[in-house]
């Protein structure tokens with residue numbers, strides 16, 4: 164099962180936005196950004212910048228013909244700052260020049276006069292100051308006050324999780340050129356072509372039908388291009404429209420890191436109540452989300468934190484409250500897991516604390532409280548086809564946890580300075596966009612007269628292999644060679660009103676739409692074949708590997724011939740279909756409903772060895788049983804799991820986003836922001852497919868895979884923590900991720916572990 168893109172990727176022949184052939188005379192852009200985190204713009208002096216040879220224009224808020232507004236959920240974000248700036252890196256002006264070097268040079272020469280305003284970077288301080296993007300939301304089940312009174316044990320604590328840089332290989336960018344009639348055509352590196360189209364139309368003050376957006380593929384998104392690809396496309400389009408020239412804007416890596424949003428850091432409080440047996444009777448959590456300076460997708464991300472605040476456990480009494488806090492940082496955005504990982508880290512910390520205090524094993528508490536069929540989540544949905552216990556059992560069958568514990572204990576008793584630890588992480592992740600209306604997609608399928616097939620959908624290929632899955636769906640319906648099938652670029656004129664490729668839902672939604680459109684065509688073809696073969700019952704016709712069958716009998720008719728006949732018979736060889744996920748709904752006034760079509764399940768074990776002299780560590784192994792459903796493409800799915808796991812481990816261990824108190828990013832390059840590389844990655848990663856697990860709610864019984872495996876990475880934090888406890892049992896280790904080597908060292912050897920970044 165090859166991936167059609169592999170060969171071109173390896174040879175470096177695959178095209179990304181910056182590789183598109185551009186006409187002679189294409190201009191290059193550079194974004195001039197705010198150097199301060201909060202202030203009033205008193206004056207902008209562009210004289211020196213405009214004097215540079217090769218500068219064609221410097222555009223500011225005043226040059227925007229439409230509405231200077233890019234906010235998706237809440238209209239609270241300007242494309243170019245007009246009167247005030249709210250974070251370091253907020254775009255103020257767009258320089259367009261003969262080349263990028265000139266544009267950059269000119270941008271550096273723009274002089275600003277600001278009246279500085281106070282800067283807030285901490286979400287709890289923002290909440291205290293009343294800087295909330297929306298009123299707090301609370302999910303409730305049962306009655307926690309009554310339940311806590313009956314608990315044998317009650318524990319409280321604080322949990323912090325850090326941000327995460329997307330570090331997609333292809334930085335943000337777009338290429339736009341003016342088209343006849345006052346419109347623009349845009350090539351964008353986006354997960355959301357319709358978002359780009361909508362924002363650009365609003366900025367330019369033209370109808371959406373005058374903006375065409377095309378996406379061939381993107382060099383990774385990880386959520387960072389769900390909403391935040393739009394401003395760069397809108398700027399390129401603005402330049403193209405005003406100057407009547409093609410304009411390209413590619414963010415240099417350091418600027419991309421500095422000015423775009425990341426995973427949301429959270430600061431949270433928990434209170435957990437258990438009985439002597441380790442059953443969790445009550446759980447409360449308060450989440451302070453660091454949203455940054457504008458809403459972006461923060462409110463939706465926060466909602467998913469609430470949905471996943473009890474992870475894979477049934478807890479009868481829950482109260483979880485979430486604050487969306489406005490700070491003077493770049494607006495944070497979607498990142499694989501979409502708030503789910505942040506919620507899960509808190510409950511896992513609460514369980515770890517309870518286990519430590521009660522002298523029970525964490526795994527025992529985890530196991531005792533796993534979800535069972537029909538259990539109710541705090542948001543009202545009852546779990547169906549629950550497979551979390553099955554995954555746990557399968558994992559224990561494959562890897563005896565007692566043996567692992569014994570091996571780790573043996574190592575620890577014979578090593579003084581090196582200590583090992585392991586942790587188990589169950590994951591239950593809801594599949595569907597949490598905003599019900601977004602769960603729709605469509606497909607447009609053409610069969611050309613030579614029998615080759617063209618498929619357009621709303622899905623964007625970003626390395627996750629969605630094109631291969633759509634190809635597999637079409638191939639299953641038609642039963643033809645997959646070489647016949649081409650997956651086209653994602654284009655707003657062929658498929659309109661697209662939801663972004665996100666929420667792990669692209670293959671489900673677009674796969675179903677493709678299946679439907681192909682089935683429409685197959686139905687027509689069967690009728691043509693029946694007529695040609697003089698058979699009354701067209702339902703008896705089938706295609707089996709390119710050959711037309713009547714019942715089980717082979718006929719002389721091939722797919723090629725059938726297409727020819729259909730064409731001369733004037734039968735349409737094109738079909739369009741729309742799919743909307745059935746039965747989902749959510750009522751925000753009650754905070755109850757059935758938001759998810761189904762859940763993804765799995766359990767992972769992570770083992771780590773800590774060098775307790777140096778604070779460094781190695782992740783030894785990751786072992787996972789995951790419910791992939793009936794995979795449409797096992798190679799791709801396994802790759803998604805492995806990639807997600809490493810990204811999750813990175814978030815929990817070494818990836819540290821640091822801003823100083825003035826809101827300046829300190830980790831703006833790969834020298835200061837470390838991500839797992841091949842040397843850090845565990846030598847032993849074993850991802851097993853839960854067997855015999857068809858998913859009735861996915862195309863051909865498949866299951867979404869993009870995000871859920873990231874959360875196995877959470878076990879890396881606890882594996883390291885458990886190893887540290889073996890070195891120093893009384894050591895007070897904060898529930899604070901990432902657990903960088905510095906933090907390991909300071910926790911082991913110092914009382915206070917607060918790291919203050921140097922300015």
Ligand code: MTE
Pocket residue numbers: 382383384385386498499500625626627629664665666667668669670803806868869870
């Ligand atoms: N895999 C690769 N290689 N590159 C990516 O950018 N994004 C992830 C995941 N896997 C991503 C990836 C995220 S955040 C999501 S939501 C899903 O892919 C989206 O694609 P899907 O819906 O087709 O799973």
Ligand code: HPA
Pocket residue numbers: 389460463467497501595596597598601665666
């Ligand atoms: N995931 C990703 N993007 C989204 C979601 C979601 O659940 N809801 C709204 N946008």
Ligand code: MOS
Pocket residue numbers: 354384385386387389497498499500501664665666667870
């Ligand atoms: Mo993924 S965070 O939903 O793009």
